[in-house]
Amino acid sequence: MNFKKIILFVAACLILLIFFNTTFYGNWFQTKIYRAWESEAEVETFDYQWDHMDPVQRKIDKLASTYTFSQQVAEFLKKNGAKNPLVLLPPQEYIKERQIDMIIPEPIVFYYHCGVKGAWYNSANVNQANWAIIARNGELTIIPIQNQPERDAIIASYKSAVDKANQAAGQPK
Amino acid sequence: MNFTGLLFVLIGHFLSGRGTLAIFNIKLKPLITFLVSMILGVALLSLVPFIMQLFYIPITRTNVILGIAILCLLLNIPTLIRLRSGNITMPKLNFNLEFYEIPVLLVFTVVMLVSIWRCFYYPPFARDMLSGPEAIAEFTVREKTMLNSIFSLNLESTNNHLKPPYVTDLQIIYKMLVSPFGQVWLSVLAVSFLIWAYAILREKLHPFIAGIIFLFFFTMPDPFAYTYIMLFDYSNMVFFFAGFYFLVQYLEKKQYNIFLFSVLLFGIATYIRLETLVLEGLILPLLFFYFRKDKVPPVKIIIRFAIFLIVPFFFYEMWVGLFVKHYLPVHFDVSQEINKNFSNLSPFFERLGSMTKILIFGISDNPNQKDINLRLYGYFVYLFLLILIVDIIFYRKYFTLESKVALYGILVVYLGMPFLGYLIPWVDLMNTTKRGLYKMFPLMLLYMRNSGLLQMLSNNIRNWELPQIPGAKRPKTAMANTSQPKPAAQPNKKNKK
Incomplete structure (x- = not known):
């Protein structure tokens, strides 16, 4: 082999x-590439991933609570025989106000994760919502909506959290 | 992972891309033909579910397979005719890799293996995908139609369901035939594109120099992340660059077929991100300049301008004018998305300023944005600027047509992105503009391969490596297209003296 090529190889x-x-x-190589071999977060390593090829597990690992929350809601509704459920999803401000560490998916993402339709408190079809997610004792829980006053009360609690957050941020209501 | 399905789709990409190259009579070296075919084939196959939906054909697995097969067959009719007449020769593969290229290519392989694995392993997780293309694709697989139950939801939180069908359709195909999360098409595109980018550099630069430039290119943190995070921008960058690359080829060789092929590529870039149409409009002055220089008659100029705009506009209209308007059960008025106050140009200059300061030079009072330019693009932009400045000072004479067009392309993106921000208020700085700037980077590569400084360095290494014997031919080092235009000016300090 040409000696000069070896010099270029060494260079x-x-x-x-x-x-x-x-x-x-x-730093880039360490945190973005080598992390696949050795990482404090085990789920990011090849070893872990090779042993966890089930698509559901992969979704749980990557999408975390957004996915598991949606799945749990769907499972609950199925167990309770809910017909055509439309779930009232709380705004993020409400979750934050209740000091719960969770990201609530928007209706389309919620549907993508679990196949159940959701609505926001300002959605056009909010009055058809027959289930709602509320915070109780520092946890999220799903409850059936029995009547319009109950629905209005839940919407008011959501809206109040949004208004407070907006006021704190200096935005109009 | 369904390997048979993957093989079928890969062959589909290649055949559809190769057939299209043959239709446009684009002649490239075998390796480049393969890479460009794969890149082109990714976009072409994405049309299959969309066309099926236009005709209300159920999007089942069998129909998708048949659709891909028919598309490949149709696009390869000219090749089949030539094959029957025996007027076809088998390509000779000649990689001609040098020993000293191995270290950089080895690192590239390791980096891309990680990217491919993540692309395959992780489910799609970008919000823009989950609230649009990915959700539509998932329910298309279940309900056999793109007009599925997603459109019965509350969609007030997003406009992502209105984005073009490129990602949706590829996800449908890959979910049906390859793996439950789809996405692997992104690896096919990214790997093909990056190897092509290296080959482009290597055509004109010494492989040692090409390797160093390529190293800065493929380690750009943000674009690298989008080789496995599914979004529109990486694909948009690839096709916008490909359009520019073949536009340069056309301007150099004056072959009309190459012009048409370039227009098709710009059309595909528009099909991926609709606002690319605006950037393509900004290319017209460049074309006008060269048409005038070549003394093209005014009527022909008008016809070529029309073709240059009509093809991308056709792709735009196919989605916005036809599908969104007449097929989707949701109302969308594009005029509502556009800035009404055209006389106020301050948003353009503000965006241009903040883009330059924050995204390109990392200057910001916000501590989170300090040095963000490096976290996004590494030192690649600085490398380009350094080379450009040295070229302007010392190698002004050696600017080639290609380097000038590449610089014009960079300017189009640099001014075009803030202009888009002024035109369409939802084009924000830290998402759309940040990723929109990707389109500059391969054009910077295109410039760098013509750089006087790098040409001089390349020639010096070549002369040192293989001192030229009078009358003897230097062996070819380029592994790419030999049907190149005349080589870039090759300054050599010794010769200059």
């Missing part, structure tokens, strides 16, 4: 070594 290796030893690219 290429040296450049790579310097490149990935710079703070920026070294």
Whole structure:
């Protein structure tokens, strides 16, 4: 082999070594690439992922509570024989106000995750909602909506949380 | 993972892309033909479920397979005719890889294996996908129609269900035939594109120099992340660049078929992100300049302008004018999305300023945005600027047509993205503009392969590596297209002296 090609080979290796030893690219390689082999978050490693190929598990690992929450709601409704459920989904401000660490999916994402229709308190069909997610004792729970006053009360509690958050942020109601 | 399904789809990508190249009579080296065919084939197959839906054909697995087969067959009719007449030769593969390219290519392979694995393993998780294309694709697979129960939901929180069908359709195909999360098409596109990008560099630069530039390119943090996070922007970048690449080829070779092919690629870029149409409009002055320079008659100029705009507009209208308007059960008025106060240009200049300051140079009072340019794009932009400045100071004479067109393309994106922000208020800085700027980066590569500085360095390495014997031919190092225009000016310090 041409000796000059070997020199170029060594130079290429040296450049790579310097490149990935710079703070920026070294950090990038460590946190974005090498993480697949060794990471504090085990779910991000090849070893873990190779042993967990079930699509549902993969969704749980990646989408976390957004997916499991939707699944739990769907399971609950199925167990309770709910027919044509339309679930009133709380706004994020309500969840935050109740100090619950959870991201509530928007109606389309909720439907994508579990096949159950959802609505927001300002959706056009909100008055058809027959189930609702509310906070109780620091946890989210699903309750059936029996009548319009009950529905109005839930909507009012959602709206109040949004208004308070807007006021705090200096936005109009 | 259904490997038979994957093989079928991969063959489908190749055949549809290859057939289209043959229709346009685009001649490239075998490796580049394969890569461009795969890239093109990804977009072409995405048309299958969409066309089926236009004709209300149930989108079942069998129908999708048949649709792909028919598309491949139709696009390969000219090739089949040539094959029957025996007027076809088998390509000779010649990779001609140098020993010293292996380190960089090895790192590239490792990085891309991680990307491919994540693309396959993780479910789609970008919000813009889950609240639009991915959700529609999932329920299309279940309900056999793109006009499915998603459109019976409350969609006030999103407009993502109105975005073009490119991702939706590819997800339908891959979910039906390959894996439950689809997405692997993104790896096919990203890997093909990156290898092509390297081959483009290597055509004109010494492989050692090409490798270093390529290293800065494929390690750009944000674009790398989108080689496995499914969204529109990476694909949009690929096709916008491909359009530009073949536009340069046309301007150099003056072959009309290449112009038409370039227009098709710009059309596909529009089909992926509709607002690309605006950027394509900004390319017209460049075309006008070269048409005038080549003394093209005014009537022909008008016809070519019309073709250049009509094809992307056709793709735009196919979705907005036809499908959204007449098929989707939801109302959408595009005029509501556009800025009404055209006389006030301050949003354009504000966006241009914040884009330059924050996204390109990382200057911001917000501590979260400080140095964000590096976190997004690494040092690639700085590398480009450094090379450009050195070229402007020392190698002004060596600017080629390709480097000028590439610089014009960069300018189109640089001014076009803020213009889009001014035109369409929902085009924000930290999402749409941040990813829209991707389109500049392969154009920067295209510039760099013509850079006087890099050409000089390449020539010096070549001369040192293989001192030229008078009368002897230097072996070819480029693994890509030989049907290249005349090589870029090759400054050499020794020769200059």
